[in-house]
Amino acid sequence: MEKLKSGAAKLGLQLGEKELALFQTYYEELTDWNQRMNLTSITGYEAVQINHFLDSLTVLSAWEPSVGNPKPEVIDIGTGAGVPGIPLKIIFPEIRLALMDSTNKKTTFLNHLKQKLKMDDIKVITGRAEEVAHRSPYRERFDLVLTRALAPMATLVELTLPFCKIGGKVIAHKKGNIAQEIESAKKAINVLGGKLEEVKPVDLPEFPDHRYLVVVDKIAPTHEQYPRRSGMPVKKPII
DSSP: OHHHHHHHHHTTOOOOHHHHHHHHHHHHHHHHHHTTSOSOSOOSHHHHIIIIIIHHHGGGGTOOTTSSOSSOEEEEETOTTTTTHHHHHHHOTTSEEEEEESOHHHHHHHHHHHHHTTOSSEEEEESOHHHHTTSTTTTTOEEEEEEESOSOHHHHHHHHGGGEEEEEEEEEEEESOOHHHHHHTHHHHHHTTEEEEEEEEOOOTTOOSOEEEEEEEEOSOOOTTOSOSTTHHHHSOOO
């Protein structure tokens, strides 16, 4: 885990033996299960360290877990194989984490992984954001909502802001030329009760492909009609 350890140090994180051992177990379980089901196309040892684990930890350049709540509630929407949620939980075990994905085989893996890593305060949810966001235990509950590679921003904010409590944040991993995507999402951000805080470049040499963290603050309640029924945020985004 030298690539991860080195990259994390550039973020100001000193990973100890316990954390590195958990990441090693995570890698082994991920690649083992990936032989039987398609969890990720990235399987190389160094590639997983950088593109899954280190990429997940870059969230910490835009969010401080200890600010405002000693046990923040975090949800990772469309989590897939557990990133970025599980890497953050390894570094900060005090967070209360929900992992949500619509694919049953992926949530089966996540339930196995949380047992293998012996992690508490992790809830695995199988379902679509359009449906789960209307359930009272999850609506406007979370201090931090995370997502990677979920959807274009105008769609993404409809699928994420309903989970976020007022005063919380949505942080979305993005890469490439995203200026027009951000511009097109401004109406949706406003309608859903958000405010664009910043588009933060990920300034690490491990990521030469122009990665960003798009940070949206939740400043007002989301109207109960959102998110709309399954498929609508994709087909007819608020623009």
